[in-house]
Amino acid sequence: MLTDVMTDERSKLQKTVKEHSDNLARLGKEIVEIKFNYKIIENTTEKYWENRIAEFKKYNEKAIEYYIQAHSLMNLIDKEQSGxxxxxxxxxxxxxxxxxxxxxxxxxxxxxxxSKDKQQSKWSKDLREKLIESNTLCMNHEKNMSKIFREFYEKHLKDFLNESENI
Incomplete structure (x- = not known):
């Protein structure tokens, strides 16, 4: 009887993990469709930067949604690491x-x-450097989060999900 309860709970957990994993895959596809690239292009039009800001907002919101879903999935297996x-x-x-x-x-x-403008003021150079720094910081942090989740997935979820598909 105890093994039946444990098997039933494991089945429920596997189903929940599978649902979260499917949602994560869907969000991943949506992120790819946005096609945002962190590369900074030296475009001097206001319209370009308006579009760039809108594109990044859309990308960042979807990326946060993706990582919240990844957190929910991690939380099912390891509360400490998900925290x-x-x-x-x-x-x-x-x-x-x-x-x-x-x-x-x-x-x-x-x-x-x-960057090639020799007449730039210190303020302009500092602002440009600030953009490059925040861009790099955001990109590297996201890469690191992706790496952490991939490692977690490989260690804790891959076999668990494969096991649920074989049941």
């Missing part, structure tokens, strides 16, 4: 907001983005 991952989501939000702020400043002064 640490939740902190990473918060940092991703924070770095994304910082990048949006810096892009907004560039949008208001798009000529600062030209």
């Amino acid at each position: 640490l991952f939740l902190l990473s989501i918060s940092k991703l939000r924070q770095t994304g907001r910082r990048l949006l702020t810096d892009m907004g400043e560039v949008k208001n002064n798009p000529s600062i983005i030209k």
Whole structure:
């Protein structure tokens, strides 16, 4: 009887993990469709930066949704590690907001983005460097989160999901 209860609970957990995993796959496809790239292009038009900001907002919101779903999936298996991952989501939000702020400043002064401009003021150079720094920070943090989740998936979820498909 006890083994029946344990088997039933394991089956429920496998079903829940599978549902979360399917949602994660769907969100991953949506992120790919957005086609955002962190590469900074030296475009000096305000319209370009308006579009870039809108594109990043859309991408960042979907990425956060993806990582929240990843957190939910991790939380089913390992609460401690999922708690640490939740902190990473918060940092991703924070770095994304910082990048949006810096892009907004560039949008208001798009000529600062030209690295070859010899006449640039210190303020322009500093603003350009700030954009590059926040862009790199956000990109690297997201890469790190992706790596952490991939490792968690390989260690804890891959076999578990394969096992549920064989039942």
